[in-house]
Amino acid sequence: MQFSQVKGQQEVINRLISVINRNQFPHAVLINGKDGYGNLALALSLAQYISCTDKKTFGEAVSSGENKLIGDSCNECPSCRKYSKLMHPDLHLFFPNAATDKVKKDNKSSLFASEFRDFVSGSGAYSDVYNWLSFIGAETKQGVINVSDANEMVSLLNMKPFESNYKIVVAWNIDRMNLIASNTILKILEEPYPNTVFIFTTEHIENVLPTILSRVQQINLGPLSNEIIEEELRKLHSSSSDEEIKRDVLLSEGNLLNIQSEFLEKEKEYFELFVQLNRKAMMYRRNVFDIIAFADVMSKMSREKLKDFLSYCTKLIERCWQYSMGINTLQHPLAMVEEKFRNNYPQFITQNNLESIFDVIERTQKNIDRNANAKINLTNFVIKFGICLERR
Numbered sequence: 239m240q241f242s243q244v245k246g247q248q249e250v251i252n253r254l255i256s257v258i259n260r261n262q263f264p265h266a267v268l269i270n271g272k273d274g275y276g277n278l279a280l281a282l283s284l285a286q287y288i289s290c291t292d293k294k295t296f297g298e299a300v301s302s303g304e305n306k307l308i309g310d311s312c313n314e315c316p317s318c319r320k321y322s323k324l325m326h327p328d329l330h331l332f333f334p335n336a337a338t339d340k341v342k343k344d345n346k347s348s349l350f351a352s353e354f355r356d357f358v359s360g361s362g363a364y365s366d367v368y369n370w371l372s373f374i375g376a377e378t379k380q381g382v383i384n385v386s387d388a389n390e391m392v393s394l395l396n397m398k399p400f401e402s403n404y405k406i407v408v409a410w411n412i413d414r415m416n417l418i419a420s421n422t423i424l425k426i427l428e429e430p431y432p433n434t435v436f437i438f439t440t441e442h443i444e445n446v447l448p449t450i451l452s453r454v455q456q457i458n459l460g461p462l463s464n465e466i467i468e469e470e471l472r473k474l475h476s477s478s479s480d481e482e483i484k485r486d487v488l489l490s491e492g493n494l495l496n497i498q499s500e501f502l503e504k505e506k507e508y509f510e511l512f513v514q515l516n517r518k519a520m521m522y523r524r525n526v527f528d529i530i531a532f533a534d535v536m537s538k539m540s541r542e543k544l545k546d547f548l549s550y551c552t553k554l555i556e557r558c559w560q561y562s563m564g565i566n567t568l569q570h571p572l573a574m575v576e577e578k579f580r581n582n583y584p585q586f587i588t589q590n591n592l593e594s595i596f597d598v599i600e601r602t603q604k605n606i607d608r609n610a611n612a613k614i615n616l617t618n619f620v621i622k623f624g625i626c627l628e629r630r
Contacts, residue, residue, distance in 0.1 A: 239282040239322065239363060241310045245470070245494055246462045247276050248307055254284060254457070255309045263288070264455040266427055266436035268412065270443045271459030274493030277439040279363035280459065281408050285329060285437055286321035287311045289402040317402055324355045327400040330407045332391060334367050334381030334414040338374050346386035350374055364494050366441075367411055368542045378540040380607070383415040388422035395431055404433045412438040413445035420447045427453045461492020471497050508550040511536075513579070515551070516586075519624035529620045530613075537612035544612075548603050552596060558584040559592050591629040598622045 241251050257263050267284075269277050287293065290311035297308060311318050320326035332347045333354060341349045357365065357373050371381045391407060399405050409415070415423075427436060427450065438454060440446055467490045471483050474497060478486070489505070490496040518525075518532045536544065562584035587595070602619040606612070 239279060239286055240313050241283045241287065241307055243362070244276050244279045244283055245364075246466045247280060247459055250457060250459060251280070251283075252308045255287070255307075258288060259293075259309070263435070265430045265434060266454040267438070267457055268443070268446070268451070268454040269437070269439045269457045269459060272441055272461075272493050272495070273366045273411075273439075274364060274495035275459040275461060276364065276494070277441070277459065278358070278365075278410050280457075281410065281437045281439050282321075282324070282358070282363055283311070285406045285408055285435075286313075286318055288404055288406060288435060289317045289321060289326065289328065291315045291317055320401075324358060326402065328402040328405050330391065330394050330405070332383055332387050332407065332409040334370065334383055334411055335374070335387075336371065336376040336379035336381050338376045338379075340375075344386060346384065346390060348390060366495060367414065368546055371542060377542065380541050380609075381414060383409065383412070383419055385416070385419045385422060388415070388419035391423055392426050395426060395434055399433060404435050405431070406435045406437065409436070409438045411440060412450065413440045413442045415447075415450075417447070420450055424449055424453070462494060463492070467492065467494070467497060470494060474498070504546075505550075508547055509554075511547060512551060512554060515620065515623065516583070516627070519620050519627060522621045522624035526621075530617055533613050533616035533620060536616045541606050541612075544616075545603050545606055548599050548606075552599050555587055555592070555595055558587045562587060586627050586630050588630045591626045594629065595623065595626045598626060 241255075244251065254263075269280055271277055287310065292312040292315045293309060294312055295309045296306070311321075313319075313322060317326060321329060324331065331351065331354060333350075335341075335345050335347055335350050337343060337345045347354070353374050354370075357370055361369070367381055368377070371377050371379060391409075395405055395407070397405075426434075430436070436454070438450075443451070443456075464487050467487050468483060471478070471486055471490075475483070475486075486497055486502075489502075495501060514532065518529050522529055539547070561580070598619060602615060605615045
């Protein structure tokens, strides 16, 4: 993958190119941002550029905000041709995985290498963990980078490079690496073998172990510009009106994944579920049995989908608080939801309960990660959410 295939992020890419060309690139970096900002795409194009034997130079950008790349991989040398297919022997890919019908036990990333190549090819490296797990038939599982992955990483890096000057590890969503696996790679991350490069990505930097964070240099990606989002929307939805395009640009919040039809359908489903959640929560003193029945329905969702829904709740509640405070109301995505909700619900989110609501959601997500009993966890969540709403 080339830098030219990454949507936006030219300023970040140009800084990376300059550092590489000065032979000052660190041995380990962490790309932090939403998957829809281009985390994986940047990681793969960066790996290809580092190993390219005929790097191209296009001249310096005149200004920091200029949409012009100062260089790229050639995409023609033997190294680039193998990298473009994710089949270079010195490229080692790690990503969240789980047991499936095909791999029933002892699962690790290398056993899904072919599927991952197909997944990246089909998505253009713009997708998320939930879609990946669905792709391999593990949507009901929690994908992790496990100790088998970590042991394989250490073993592979023990060997000399086969063809390139560098051995490169790309670990997508390193926050999904469990504690044992994380501890396994600490030594090699702190004292790497010569010509070894680690490129990690994360959407949730708060879940990355501090011991890993202290050993990497952080690269932060920001939302894509409205112009880029609009351009991509017009490619996907050529029949949409200008008003619909404008609405979807706002809803995307600079995230390329948020303009896909699947996302819009999911947003509608989650919004309806959020409304139900609030109705049940506000009645917690009078009808606990309804809450238990609602929690039972929710508990049948996959754990990944539950966590995704709770993240949606956090985002929507934050929007409601901003809207009630009059922050950027004309351009705010909440302006696009139904008027009745927009006019009534934000009054329930105040400075008095905002932090406690976020805390309840976060603890519920952590309990899901710990494989807590889903029905009990969600029943507790709905009741505590209702208590928070009363404290407005």
